Amino acid sequence: MATDLTADISHEELQLAARNHALPLEALRHEITPVGLHYLLTHFDIPYVDVDMWRLEIGGLVERPLALTLDDVKARASRTLAVTLECAGNGRALLVPRRHSQPWLMEAVGTAEWTGTPLAPILEEAGVLESALEVVFTGLDRGIQGEDPHLYERSLTLEDALRDEVLLAYAINGQPLPPQHGFPLRLLVPGWYGMTHVKWLQSITVVDEPFIGYQQSVAYHVRQSEDETGEPIKRILPRSLMVPPGIPEFPARMRHLEPGPCVLEGRAWSGRGAIERVEVSVDGGESWEDADVGEPVSEFAWHGWTYRWEAEPGEYELCCRATDAAGNSQPMSAEWNFDGFCNNAVQRVPVIVS
DSSP: OOOOTTOOOOHHHHHHHHHSBOOOGGGGGOSSOOGGGSOBOOSSOOOOOOTTTOOEEEEESBSSOEEEOHHHHHTSOOEEEEEEEEOTTTTGGGSSSOOSSOOOOSOOEEEEEEEEEEHHHHHHHHTBOTTOOEEEEEEEEEEEETTEEEEEEEEEEHHHHTOTTOEEEEEETTEEOOGGGTTTOEEEOTTBOGGGSOSSEEEEEEESSOOOOHHHHTSSEEOSSTTOOOEEOOBOOOEEEEOOOSEEOTTTOOEEEOSEEEEEEEEEEOSSSOEEEEEEESBTTSSOEEOEEOOOSSTTSOEEEEEEEEEOSEEEEEEEEEEETTSOBOOSSOOOOTTOOOOOOOEEEEEEEO
8 A cells, every 4th residue: 555644643652753763774784784773663661681690591391490500501512593584574664554553664683693503403302292282482571452461472483493403692793792682692584584583581481371461462463453363473574675776865864966977786585485576766776687686694684686777867775675586576665564564565766867
């Protein structure tokens, strides 16, 4: 659906927008996003953690419950993995009517190098019982949503939790996690939308029935009304973003570009398969040409892409769209849903060449 430019931003949304932040699109030039430019969404408050008192508790349906200090976690085998994270609400503000929540445009994304220890060996050491079905991850952040006070909790099936790439991360881009990124420890589930990557992790609990906490069974579903259950959100849909060329007007950020050769560039990613194709349009999607797509730094990180354009005087609407190895491609417009999730419609960048 088209953007409603007259829709008012509420006081509540303004508070959220001030607390959270998106990636400036010019920062797409960085293959690895600097920590201060990586997108952030914090549901409740950023908890203060005394690392000397903090323990990670692993319990539930296990033979040997564990209580690990941060030093215990760091002493285990480590892995560093470049991973693109994206908020499930990315693009929410572009759907009409707009759900009143964090008013993301398209920039709720970032790619960092995360260092941590694989989760699977810890679960194996604890001895998961045969009756296990899911693994619940509980953070230290607590608040009220859906009228119920609760800690932020999400679950994975045991099969997904045991995947090789799932990490308990304690560092980002070679430095300890800052408070806003989940210090001292967070879950990292490559390929899944950001709500899955529980921050400020305090416990991991193995259970034998589906977890029904609010953030799992009510929030983060694609639904058409508040009364529906809808479909749970999991893996990231394909998306491409362009570094807006030229220079911006203030405050509207309309782009101005001089005539002549221009290299358009950007990033593309998907949690459902490697990016196999990026196409670029300079006429608002009427015609498309293939861009050159580069290799990612890891199988879970975005691809860089470039397209050479001979810019002639005039007004243009530049677009880009990605297609992944599973055949998923970005739509020109996204289907509306009640909470404004999973809007991966193509980006549109108005440009004046003069």
